Amino acid sequence: MSSMSAAVSAPSAPNLLRCYAIEAKHEFLRLLRTPMFCIPTLVFPAMFYLLFGVLMNHGHNTGPFDPATYMLAGYGVFGVMAPGLFGFGVSVAIDRDRGWLQWRRAMPLPPGAYLAAKLAMAMLFAAVVFAILATIAVTIAGVHLAPSSWARLFVVEVFGVLPFCAIGLFVGSAVSGQAAPAIINLIYLPLSFLSGLWLPLSVMPAFLREIAPLWPAYHLGQLAYAAVGQPSMGSTLSHVAALTLVTVAFLLPARRRLARG
């Protein structure tokens, strides 16, 4: 073997930073050129917020509860779940199905670049969803928040995509590209409802209230409500711990499966 390695020296490494940058740029271009993904992701939360938070909100402010602010947080969380779930779930399933992930594993591409680029795009989309809802909140819904509350909500929403990226990745590593959109919707919509993002949990049946802590979106929702000074349940630490647990629990098996192809 020593004669072989002497005869064939190892090729030198390319500029990894450049690989990551190109990968992120391409992921952005792919999303931009796929309006079927971009438009619903950006429009639905804004539409729901306008409909329920502005048009149908007849303003019964009791104590600290303010429907327009409460719904800003709720629909914000609903909005940032989508880039994580769909951005990972559907596109990973399609890339896997079509053989692109296999081609990538055969090529000397840095293995982390693919997921890092998708993660960066999910966080970017979360930031855009945040900005759109915040604009509606300030201009039309009459929401007033201290700068520190805005900052807290931004952090909750942008980092809140992570557990949903992990869930999406898990689905994307397991199902076909054709089945993925349906399965992701089956997770996304019931999860949002059951976690109290559409209707406050306080108006839902007791049973649904009791099982709400099972859902990751519930924990992110509580963090968002707390960030904007709306009534919330549980401690920040318990919610962060639950979301971290969800992220790890879905990420590890997904990575194992993707490495195997």
Add this chain to the structure above:
Amino acid sequence: MQNVVLQFADVIKRYGASNALDGLDLRVQGGELLALLGPNGAGKTTAIALGLGLLDADGGEVHLFGQSPHALAARRGIGVMLQSAGLPETLKVRELLAQARAAYAQPYDTGDCVRMAGLDGLMDRRYGKLSGGQQRRVQFALAICGRPRLLFLDEPTVGLDIEARETMWRTIRALVADGCAIVLTTHYLEEAEALADRVAVIAQGRIVAAGSVAQVRARVAQKRIRCVSALDTGVVAAWPQVRSANRNGERIEVVTDAAEAIVRRLLAEDASLGELEIQRAGLAEAFVEITRAVA
């Protein structure tokens, strides 16, 4: 032993109860073009997947530049064109090429890649809008762009028109002349005859014949005799050392291992025999014969 770029040593790969590879031994030297031939399901694609680290061997060892094929450092010396690549359809050819080139330390210039793969006029088109043959050319460009020292080409010319195939062959020859080793699988035997320094025939997961094109062809002594004759092919077929005899209009075609003896007898029995031709078996016939012997 010097300058072995890819080595399979007694490699076993199981799928369920059957062995896709059953003690595969194969060595690829730097700068040679090895054509891997074999019927569907013989283990060609499995062998390539093991060489690329896409699969793990159940037995034996696979070395890529003396390292595990999983090692990123080893894969930096390769280029690969699989049977399908599934490249993102919304990206432009220019973008895909930039991404692949970035994975290598000393890639060819973009202009060289365009010329070598015949990508003129395609660079600003989206991959999904290209025809099948154009997509294959893009995949070929991505495979060669990194100045690889070992190139895997799995059925590269399927779906290409003649001009595109000529461009690809020319580039393949130029790469080999530059010292790049190539492992080529193909169904087109004329492609192997035109390009390969060495041929390995794989059947049922093992190498059943290996050598130069001439050596493998010589494994089969068969010759094909064609002539215009009135002889009854049923009778000719019964002669010793005749494998088959068939009539096609006024011509008959006789396949035999002993061409000289049979020609003498044909001439003796049919004085009016004309337009005699004798053809040596091509790689196609050799290949059919060798794989049939194993089955």
